[in-house]
Amino acid sequence: MRILLVIFHLLFCLSICHGYRLLGIFPFHGKSHFVMIEQLMKGLARKGHQVDIISKFPLKKPYPNYTDIVILPTDVHLVNNVTYETMQQLITSNPINAVSTWAGNELCKFLGNPEIKELSKSKDPPYDAVFIEIFGAQCYSVIAYMLKVPLIGISTTSLYPWLYDMIAQPESLAFVPNNVINLAEPMNFWQRLYNVVHTFYDKWYFNYLTTQEQDRIIRKHFGPNIPSVRELEKKMSLVLINSHIALNGIQPRTAAAVDVGGIHVQDENETLQPELEKWMNDSKDGFIYFTFGSMVMIETFPYEFLRALYASLGKIAPMRVIMKIPKPEKLPAGLPENIYISPWMPQIKILKHPNIKAFITHGGLMGTLEAIICGVPMIGIPLFADQFSNIDRYVAKNIALRLDVNTITEKSFDAALNAILRDPLYRENARKLSQRFFDQPLNAVDTANYWVEYVIKYGENCLRSPALNLTWWQLSLLDVIGFLLFCITIIVTIVIFIVRFVKEMLNGNYNSLSYSKKIN
Numbered sequence: 281m282r283i284l285l286v287i288f289h290l291l292f293c294l295s296i297c298h299g300y301r302l303l304g305i306f307p308f309h310g311k312s313h314f315v316m317i318e319q320l321m322k323g324l325a326r327k328g329h330q331v332d333i334i335s336k337f338p339l340k341k342p343y344p345n346y347t348d349i350v351i352l353p354t355d356v357h358l359v360n361n362v363t364y365e366t367m368q369q370l371i372t373s374n375p376i377n378a379v380s381t382w383a384g385n386e387l388c389k390f391l392g393n394p395e396i397k398e399l400s401k402s403k404d405p406p407y408d409a410v411f412i413e414i415f416g417a418q419c420y421s422v423i424a425y426m427l428k429v430p431l432i433g434i435s436t437t438s439l440y441p442w443l444y445d446m447i448a449q450p451e452s453l454a455f456v457p458n459n460v461i462n463l464a465e466p467m468n469f470w471q472r473l474y475n476v477v478h479t480f481y482d483k484w485y486f487n488y489l490t491t492q493e494q495d496r497i498i499r500k501h502f503g504p505n506i507p508s509v510r511e512l513e514k515k516m517s518l519v520l521i522n523s524h525i526a527l528n529g530i531q532p533r534t535a536a537a538v539d540v541g542g543i544h545v546q547d548e549n550e551t552l553q554p555e556l557e558k559w560m561n562d563s564k565d566g567f568i569y570f571t572f573g574s575m576v577m578i579e580t581f582p583y584e585f586l587r588a589l590y591a592s593l594g595k596i597a598p599m600r601v602i603m604k605i606p607k608p609e610k611l612p613a614g615l616p617e618n619i620y621i622s623p624w625m626p627q628i629k630i631l632k633h634p635n636i637k638a639f640i641t642h643g644g645l646m647g648t649l650e651a652i653i654c655g656v657p658m659i660g661i662p663l664f665a666d667q668f669s670n671i672d673r674y675v676a677k678n679i680a681l682r683l684d685v686n687t688i689t690e691k692s693f694d695a696a697l698n699a700i701l702r703d704p705l706y707r708e709n710a711r712k713l714s715q716r717f718f719d720q721p722l723n724a725v726d727t728a729n730y731w732v733e734y735v736i737k738y739g740e741n742c743l744r745s746p747a748l749n750l751t752w753w754q755l756s757l758l759d760v761i762g763f764l765l766f767c768i769t770i771i772v773t774i775v776i777f778i779v780r781f782v783k784e785m786l787n788g789n790y791n792s793l794s795y796s797k798k799i800n
């Protein structure tokens with residue numbers, strides 16, 4: 281009996297305590313992207329899996345079951361190092377070009393890293409699945425191909441146009457706006473036309489103009505017979521996407537596309553300095569949190585902008601403001617007394633504080649998702665990249681107001697502050713949206729863990745869409761529609777022919793009839 285129980289226990293344990301060995305390769309140097317990736321991988325480690333990471337962001341504090349096995353060198357330092365001038369350059373650069381070179385081809389050079397090469401050559405696969413970020417550097421798909429284990433992609437935003445085809449996720453361009461252009465649903469005819477043309481252009485640009493270079497890099501390091509990056513990425517078993525229906529809207533989903541929006545919002549291990557906590561507790565009239573994210577330095581903005589800021593924020597006293605400023609010594613003199621500044625902030629702890637009234641943001645996805653999850657209304661001042669479309673989406677949902685960085689004045693800032701602080705509409709909508717975010721059968725970490733285990737258990741093709749085996753014209757049923765049109769044409773021709781024939785026969789009969797009448 282005892283032995284049976286032990287065996288039962290063992291079997292039970294094997295079925296649920298089995299931790300998988302997961303390898304994550306994340307060479308991109310954008311800190312905001314890694315915020316989501318880190319929380320996702322830590323979440324999987326908490327579920328009992330062994331997580332090994334290759335990235336540019338080693339953990340500062342050790343975390344159980346999470347190991348930084350290779351730390352890649354960084355030559356670009358973006359955190360707290362983007363000035364107003366650099367930002368202006370970012371605005372004018374072609375985003376797809378930036379993603380495919382700067383966040384794509386250039387990162388693929390790390391495939392030559394001896395540790396990564398060594399790892400991918402192990403005969404007995406040391407891992408059960410390989411994770412990569414799908415953005416610009418899909419060349420890392422080759423590691424999963426070499427190890428012959430499932431490949432899992434992480435998208436830190438909604439899918440970019442060139443990421444749909446790898447899992448045959450339907451684009452639904454009639455009602456899903458391409459996320460690199462700023463269009464809102466519902467779209468009129470011209471907007472839909474723009475959406476379609478832009479999407480084709482983006483895909484062509486990324487797939488054929490810029491990233492074919494990655495084929496060369498892959499083959500240089502792994503041999504001439506390796507499939508192309510486009511074929512390798514189509515082996516993707518699962519894609520975990522930082523989106524949520526409450527925010528990104530409804531669209532058809534293939535089984536391999538799984539939403540884990542908000543997975544990065546974890547504050548349990550964020551340290552809150554007692555001094556800051558006391559300051560927030562003491563802000564009896566409430567406070568506003570102001571930050572332009574992990575990269576941008578507010579102190580480098582034009583004097584006119586900062587002056588309007590000082591004037592407006594000074595006026596809302598006794599309400600207070602807490603502002604992230606990387607280099608406070610660079611700020612012009614005259615900072616109002618109700619503003620508390622610090623180079624670093626435990627953002628989620630601040631957004632969760634009961635005294636917070638609003639969030640002033642550049643509209644980065646991670647920060648705004650945190651605000652939405654905490655139910656805090658926003659004033660958005662978008663600066664570059666997806667920030668414009670993020671803020672517009674929140675404006676449409678009545679949880680934010682938008683100001684334009686180039687035209688901002690003391691007056692427009694005053695008006696926005698007044699509205700967001702006094703009109704209960706924004707706070708109420710933010711609260712409802714927050715509630716909707718949490719209302720799901722499994723939380724984001726459990727959802728990710730469930731599908732990752734599913735793919736490892738049942739094999740890399742268990743979620744693969746049959747659409748991947750069809751050509752584009754089969755998929756859009758062009759052949760079927762063409763055939764049906766052909767049949768209809770034939771039938772119509774035959775009918776016309778018969779009608780003509782019958783008519784002529786009747787005419788002929790009539791003629792012959794009248795003719796015979798005549799003779800009679």
Ligand SMILES: *[C@@H]1O[C@H](CO)[C@@H](O)[C@H](O)[C@H]1NC(C)=O
Pocket residue numbers: 322326342343344546548549
């Ligand atoms: C916080 O850190 C501890 C120790 O590193 C870890 O055991 C725990 O799971 C962490 N919690 C979260 C939510 O990350």
Ligand SMILES: *[C@@H]1O[C@H](CO)[C@@H](O)[C@H](O)[C@H]1NC(C)=O
Pocket residue numbers: 299328329330344345
């Ligand atoms: C992972 O964590 C579990 C539970 O804490 C532990 O039993 C296991 O030994 C850990 N595995 C590794 C490889 O550290």
Ligand SMILES: *[C@@H]1O[C@H](CO)[C@@H](O)[C@H](O)[C@H]1NC(C)=O
Pocket residue numbers: 356357358361366
């Ligand atoms: C900040 O960026 C500049 C270029 O924009 C670079 O030269 C400098 O090394 C960076 N600073 C740090 C600390 O990385």
Ligand SMILES: *[C@@H]1O[C@H](CO)[C@@H](O)[C@H](O)[C@H]1NC(C)=O
Pocket residue numbers: 554557558561
């Ligand atoms: C702030 O307020 C919270 C909740 O009332 C309390 O738990 C915490 O100890 C206070 N912290 C400080 C530093 O006053």
